[in-house]
Amino acid sequence: MAEMVGPRLYSCCNCRNQVALHDDVISKSFQGRNGRAFLFSHAMNIMVGPKEDRQLMTGLHTVADVYCCDCREVLGWKYERAYEETQKYKEGKFILEKSKIVKENW
Template sequence: MGMTYRQYLSGPRIYGCSNCRTHLATIESMMSRAFNGQHGRAYLFMKVVNVIEGEACERAMTTGQHTVRDIYCVKCSTTLGWKYEVAQEPSQKYKEGHYILERNLLVDVQ
């Protein structure tokens, strides 16, 4: 396996992987801070970079049934959260195509 290209972000606040500090998202891409992950507080982002997506699977969550993909850091493979593929509830459709990053797995890089 060759070298992995990583994208570097710019802006007033950059969130990175807590393990290796790889850039993941900007504050401008954040949609909400009012989410919970598997390990505590989580943020919803429109766009995330430098992640690998796992296989799609069905999960029953507090807001209903969702098809999600776990996401992993491209550099160190730390599990960071998940991507919403499909939301079954009409009120939850706004999440589709967006990402959850768990707060305790993030650091401020800038």
């Protein structure tokens, strides 16, 4: 008998709070502070910190750190503004670090 399996998710590595859907992954080839990171179109159950300008590998961006809303673990950041035209596609998107999230329902 087949089990009912929900959507493939990513959860906070610290408390297992669900933070993103696999279907919202745009790219798995990004770099975070601590190694590989994924670019997501949406994230859930997070808090967004204050905006700040940060010099990243691809240029200057306005970003805001994102935290798990349950345990306050820093999971990555949200791109608020990209100053270079080629980077505008990142605006409003989320970076979640691979080391900070775990797979659920795979």
